[in-house]
Amino acid sequence: PNTDDPKVIGWLDLVNNKTSPYDDEGHGSHVAGIAAGTPSPSGLAIGVAPGAWLVGIKVLNENGTGTEEALLAAFQWILDHKDDYHGIDVVSMSLSADIPANMTTGVLLIDQMTDMLVMNGMVVTVAAGNAGPDSMSLGTPSSSRMAITVGNVEIKGASSPVADSSSRGPTWDGRVKPEVTAPGTQITSVAANTHDKYVQHTGTSMATPHVAGLAAILRQVNPDLSPLAIKYVITNTSISTDRTVTTRPDNIEGYGLIQVDRAIRGAQAIDGIPEITMTIDVPNQVSIGNNVTVTVTTDQPNVSIYMSLIAPNGTIIDAVAGWTDENGEGVLSLQTFDEYEEGDYTIRVVGYKLGFEWVMKEDKVSLTHGLPLETTLMIVGVVAIILIGVALYMIKFRKR
Numbered sequence: 001p002n003t004d005d006p007k008v009i010g011w012l013d014l015v016n017n018k019t020s021p022y023d024d025e026g027h028g029s030h031v032a033g034i035a036a037g038t039p040s041p042s043g044l045a046i047g048v049a050p051g052a053w054l055v056g057i058k059v060l061n062e063n064g065t066g067t068e069e070a071l072l073a074a075f076q077w078i079l080d081h082k083d084d085y086h087g088i089d090v091v092s093m094s095l096s097a098d099i100p101a102n103m104t105t106g107v108l109l110i111d112q113m114t115d116m117l118v119m120n121g122m123v124v125t126v127a128a129g130n131a132g133p134d135s136m137s138l139g140t141p142s143s144s145r146m147a148i149t150v151g152n153v154e155i156k157g158a159s160s161p162v163a164d165s166s167s168r169g170p171t172w173d174g175r176v177k178p179e180v181t182a183p184g185t186q187i188t189s190v191a192a193n194t195h196d197k198y199v200q201h202t203g204t205s206m207a208t209p210h211v212a213g214l215a216a217i218l219r220q221v222n223p224d225l226s227p228l229a230i231k232y233v234i235t236n237t238s239i240s241t242d243r244t245v246t247t248r249p250d251n252i253e254g255y256g257l258i259q260v261d262r263a264i265r266g267a268q269a270i271d272g273i274p275e276i277t278m279t280i281d282v283p284n285q286v287s288i289g290n291n292v293t294v295t296v297t298t299d300q301p302n303v304s305i306y307m308s309l310i311a312p313n314g315t316i317i318d319a320v321a322g323w324t325d326e327n328g329e330g331v332l333s334l335q336t337f338d339e340y341e342e343g344d345y346t347i348r349v350v351g352y353k354l355g356f357e358w359v360m361k362e363d364k365v366s367l368t369h370g371l372p373l374e375t376t377l378m379i380v381g382v383v384a385i386i387l388i389g390v391a392l393y394m395i396k397f398r399k400r
Contacts, residue, residue: 002085007038010055010085012077014070024062026192030201031094032056033190035209036216045188045198048213048260051220055085060095068097068110075113082120089219091122092212093147094205096129096139096400099172107306107319114144115350119358123215123227125150127204127400128178129167135251137167138177145304145352148215148231149177152184152207153241153257160241162253166204169251173321175304179231179254179354180238182210205400214260218267229273232355237262275357276300282347282363288340292365293333296349298324303351307332310346324351342368 003011003021011021023029036054037047057074060066082088099108117124124147131137142149152166163185169177184207191199211234218230225233240248240256249255277299286292296305306321317340324330332349344364351359 007036008032008054008056010081012056012074013058014073015058015061015066021056023192025060025064026199027060027064027094027201027205028056028058029192030187030189030199031092031205031209034187034206035092035213037190040198041196045190047189048210049216052090052213052216053086055088066095071095071110072113075117078117078122079120082122088122090212090215091117091124092209093125093141094127094203094208094400096127096142096167098139099143107308107321108140108143109316109319110140111144112306112308112316112319114141115146115352115358118146118227119350119360121227123212123219123230124148125208125212125215127208128152129400130165130203130205132162132166132168133164135168136170136172138169138171139167142167143171143173143175143177145175145306145350146228146231146358148179148211148234149254150184150204150208150211151178151181151253152202152204153181153253154185155183160257162241163202165202166207166252176249176251177254179235179249180211181241181253181257182207184208184210203400208400211258214258214263217260218263221264222267222270224271225267226272226357228352228354228357229270230267232273233266233270234258234263235354237266273355273357276303276351276353276359278303278305278349278351278359278361280347280349280361280363282365285366285368286336288336288342288367288369289338291333291335292345292347292367293331294347294349296324296330296332296351298328298330298351298359300324300353300356301326301328303328303330303353305330305332305349305351307334308346308348308350309334309336310348312341312343312345336367338369340367342366 008021036052039046059070126142126147128151152163153160185202186200187206191197235255238256279297281295303324308316308319348362
């Protein structure tokens with residue numbers, strides 16, 4: 001719904017269902033001020049993109065925690081309203097949840113929905129998390145492929161080391177993250193519910209809205225750039241803060257510390273980024289209990305790919321990730337189970353590589369079995385429970 005506020009022009013409360021904007025924890029106000037706050041009376045505290053409007057979506061409670069259900073509802077609301085409020089250009093998420101301990105394959109639904117925001121025209125920035133300095137300390141949605149995952153640097157005069165607390169990559173399936181870093185230590189911004197006070201906080205939550213604000217500026221500088229083109233500009237113009245690093249990106253700081261001036265010049269200099277050509281070979285029919293195996297071919301090497309199996313009712317019931325090789329060839333395979341209903345399922349394959357536009361292909365596969373009708377009806381009663389269990393991991397989100 002709309003508001004009467006000149007800055008916060010949209011609001012959705014998925015925790016307490018209040019219709020007017022409020023902040024009962026302080027985290028949201030602080031990060032919003034970093035991204036788009038108007039100047040303080042002294043002029044010392046100002047957001048990165050002070051001319052930007054804000055749409056607030058509350059998914060964390062007064063203790064700074066929330067549920068996967070609320071975040072998924074927020075994603076769907078954004079997709080439904082992406083053309084409202086002058087058009088939603090950037091989505092910033094200063095939150096994270098741990099990867100489930102039993103996660104050994106597949107793609108989390110939160111990560112898929114995060115990518116879906118990008119595929120629908122929005123730049124998405126996500127906090128890496130504050131579980132460093134251990135490697136593989138990222139969670140979700142910071143492991144999303146298409147989002148810009150942001151680490152925290154400490155600005156110390158001429159040096160800007162990555163904070164020990166800033167989560168490191170790689171992702172659980174081996175991808176390099178984060179993409180960039182931004183200032184996130186002792187950042188001054190809005191103190192909620194004070195009207196004229198400011199407070200300092202530290203974390204990747206504070207680093208992330210710096211990148212969101214930069215993305216908003218770049219959308220103004222060159223409105224024709226896609227979200228992934230903006231991601232390419234931001235990463236390509238960042239500078240490593242560790243002079244000993246010879247390979248970029250790495251799993252500590254990605255491509256380095258964002259550079260606003262260089263990014264603006266970069267956005268002015270390009271018209272876009274190239275596309276990936278991808279084909280998929282999907283079997284026409286598979287017997288339930290066997291694997292659905294799909295061959296993927298891309299015109300670029302080393303493309304990150306993932307395949308979703310979507311039930312006839314539209315529910316994503318399983319997913320698997322992989323890569324194409326140096327020749328652009330890849331194979332993705334998903335096990336089917338006796339509990340699945342017969343019917344025409346959708347195979348969706350998404351391909352992504354930094355510096356290129358995303359690509360998605362879909363095709364149908366018919367899942368069949370020869371069970372008698374009575375047994376089939378019994379399985380139908382079970383499948384709803386199984387689908388929900390697969391689609392919604394028990395994930396608890398918290399501020400980052």
